[in-house]
Amino acid sequence: MAQVLNSRGPVTGTATRAKKRRPFLLDLYSTAVGKKYVMAITGIGMMGFVLFHMIGNLKMYQGADDLNKYAEFLKKLLYPLAPKEAVLWILRGGLITMLVLHLHAALTLTRLNRHARPVKYQSARDYQVASFASRSMRLSGLVVIAFLVWHLLDLTFGAVNTVGADGEFVRAEVYDNVVRSFDRPVVAVFYIIANVLLGIHLFHGSWSIFQSLGWNNPRFNKWRRAFAGGFATVVVVGNISFPVAVMAGIVG
Amino acid sequence: MSNHLNDITLKIWRQAGPNERGRFETYLIDQISDEASFLEMLDILNERLITEGREPVTFDHDCREGICGTCSLMINGQAHGPQKSTATCQLHMRKFQSGDQIVIEPWRASAFPIIKDLMVNRSAFDRIIEAGGFITAPTGGAPDANLIPIPKPVSDAAMDSAECIGCGACVAACPNGAANLFTAAKISHLNLLPQGQAERYSRVEAMVETMDDYFGSCTNHGECEAACPKSISIDVIALMNKDYRKAKFKNRKTSARAD
Ligand code: HEM
Numbered sequence: 001m002a003q004v005l006n007s008r009g010p011v012t013g014t015a016t017r018a019k020k021r022r023p024f025l026l027d028l029y030s031t032a033v034g035k036k037y038v039m040a041i042t043g044i045g046m047m048g049f050v051l052f053h054m055i056g057n058l059k060m061y062q063g064a065d066d067l068n069k070y071a072e073f074l075k076k077l078l079y080p081l082a083p084k085e086a087v088l089w090i091l092r093g094g095l096i097t098m099l100v101l102h103l104h105a106a107l108t109l110t111r112l113n114r115h116a117r118p119v120k121y122q123s124a125r126d127y128q129v130a131s132f133a134s135r136s137m138r139l140s141g142l143v144v145i146a147f148l149v150w151h152l153l154d155l156t157f158g159a160v161n162t163v164g165a166d167g168e169f170v171r172a173e174v175y176d177n178v179v180r181s182f183d184r185p186v187v188a189v190f191y192i193i194a195n196v197l198l199g200i201h202l203f204h205g206s207w208s209i210f211q212s213l214g215w216n217n218p219r220f221n222k223w224r225r226a227f228a229g230g231f232a233t234v235v236v237v238g239n240i241s242f243p244v245a246v247m248a249g250i251v252g
Numbered sequence: 253m254s255n256h257l258n259d260i261t262l263k264i265w266r267q268a269g270p271n272e273r274g275r276f277e278t279y280l281i282d283q284i285s286d287e288a289s290f291l292e293m294l295d296i297l298n299e300r301l302i303t304e305g306r307e308p309v310t311f312d313h314d315c316r317e318g319i320c321g322t323c324s325l326m327i328n329g330q331a332h333g334p335q336k337s338t339a340t341c342q343l344h345m346r347k348f349q350s351g352d353q354i355v356i357e358p359w360r361a362s363a364f365p366i367i368k369d370l371m372v373n374r375s376a377f378d379r380i381i382e383a384g385g386f387i388t389a390p391t392g393g394a395p396d397a398n399l400i401p402i403p404k405p406v407s408d409a410a411m412d413s414a415e416c417i418g419c420g421a422c423v424a425a426c427p428n429g430a431a432n433l434f435t436a437a438k439i440s441h442l443n444l445l446p447q448g449q450a451e452r453y454s455r456v457e458a459m460v461e462t463m464d465d466y467f468g469s470c471t472n473h474g475e476c477e478a479a480c481p482k483s484i485s486i487d488v489i490a491l492m493n494k495d496y497r498k499a500k501f502k503n504r505k506t507s508a509r510a511d
């Protein structure tokens with residue numbers, strides 16, 4: 001045989017190999033299947049976030065007061081049992097951790113996949129079922145993260161928001177900040193594009209979680225695709241309605 | 253009634269050896285019966301090349317009846333060519349037309365190094381099987397048939413997985429070069445049956461981790477299922493993932509006891 005594959009010690013299902021003992025979670029995370037568990041679990045966590053973020057923002061349609069009070073309410077979760085913003089910071093910490101883990105797994109698995117086929121096909125591939133969504137997870141994810149950075153600079157820190165007549169960005173004036181932001185058509189369009197890509201990411205992702213987590217059952221298999229389509233649609237339509245409403249003058 | 257195909261342009265990957273530079277070479281071929289199989293068409297090409305004193309094209313084949321998993325070939329960008337649920341050896345020229353261009357490439361994956369032309373080394377699959385694709389059973393007289401009762405749906409599911417012929421089309425078709433369909437089919441075949449239970453969790457851990465040493469990771473595109481000559485469903489991948497999760501917990505407990 002012309003090429004010899006990596007030589008390795010005996011690894012069998014019966015002869016237990018002397019393995020380097022790693023902490024359990026690290027051990028799980030060291031394999032591709034384990035990393036996909038992490039991607040799926042962090043993905044579900046972030047799916048929960050984007051859904052409730054969208055639902056919370058619907059308060060925009062009830063007027064400035066409602067939306068601003070909702071923002072205030074988030075800061076006072078469990079108050080006075082817990083100090084102001086404590087719960088919010090715990091939630092934020094969880095989200096940041098999930099994003100970092102999701103990104104790290106995406107990056108390392110992508111690298112593994114590149115190694116698995118260093119020489120590409122030299123003729124055109126004719127894909128049968130791989131969708132645009134499944135093939136552009138990395139692209140859609142990166143646009144979402146770029147959007148996330150912009151979004152925080154815009155509405156949380158006010159660095160790229162246009163300030164009001166008083167010449168100062170006031171974070172608590174959530175409603176006015178949103179209106180001012182979307183009054184700039186370029187921002188509104190970027191927001192819409194980023195959310196369509198988020199939807200595309202979720203269209204594959206929220207189907208993919210079932211496979212990655214081993215949730216496969218003839219009883220519900222036929223609902224998995226519908227769930228993914230429905231979830232992505234609800235999140236995207238809800239989110240995109242905000243800039244559209246501002247531009248159409250419904251919110252403003 | 254057999255018709256003949258003419259004016260077929262073949263673009264075939266030629267590579268003298270594992271570390272040589274390869275390139276596509278173009279051959280024109282005429283007078284091919286539409287009843288010829290794809291591999292017979294390559295045989296005819298090779299005979300013509302030999303009479304012209306040129307080097308024949310090396311490609312893998314054995315049973316030519318879709319059961320051994322030796323044939324391969326990326327045909328016009330599809331593993332095993334355009335016909336669903338069909339290995340290259342069972343593909344026939346009636347699927348093509350006169351004047352067609354057919355591009356033929358070897359499987360491409362770092363775990364499947366090219367040996368020559370269209371032939372690749374798939375022994376990485378053997379490493380996965382060695383890790384756990386077996387059961388331990390006493391040898392001796394053959395046990396009576398049906399000695400161990402197995403519910404029909406279970407034996408059907410196990411048989412669907414056991415259909416895997418190990419050709420590597422799943423790896424070839426996967427945009428990530430992952431071998432999850434192969435490994436999962438081999439795991440489910442044994443993990444579903446009573447005979448496979450004793451080694452169920454050590455099997456899945458060992459096979460998944462061996463797979464990791466050679467192949468990419470699954471992103472649930474589904475290309476493997478579409479390319480599989482036996483139409484093995486990606487449902488088996490979910491089963492593998494589930495058993496792997498359970499194995500990680502169970503094996504941790506049992507190995508702690510063994511210390
Ligand atoms: C920060 C940028 C992001 C990047 C680079 C990224 C990248 C990826 C990649 C490469 C996958 C793997 C696709 C697969 O294996 O099927 C994936 C899966 C997934 N992503 Fe993201 N993603 C990002 C953000 C997000 C966000 C914000 C959410 C949720 C709102 C999300 C939800 C999911 C879900 C649910 C999956 C499916 C997990 C699975 O296959 O089991 N991702 N992501």
Ligand code: FES
Nearest residue numbers: 316320321323341
């Ligand atoms: S040659 Fe045996 S399966 Fe094709």
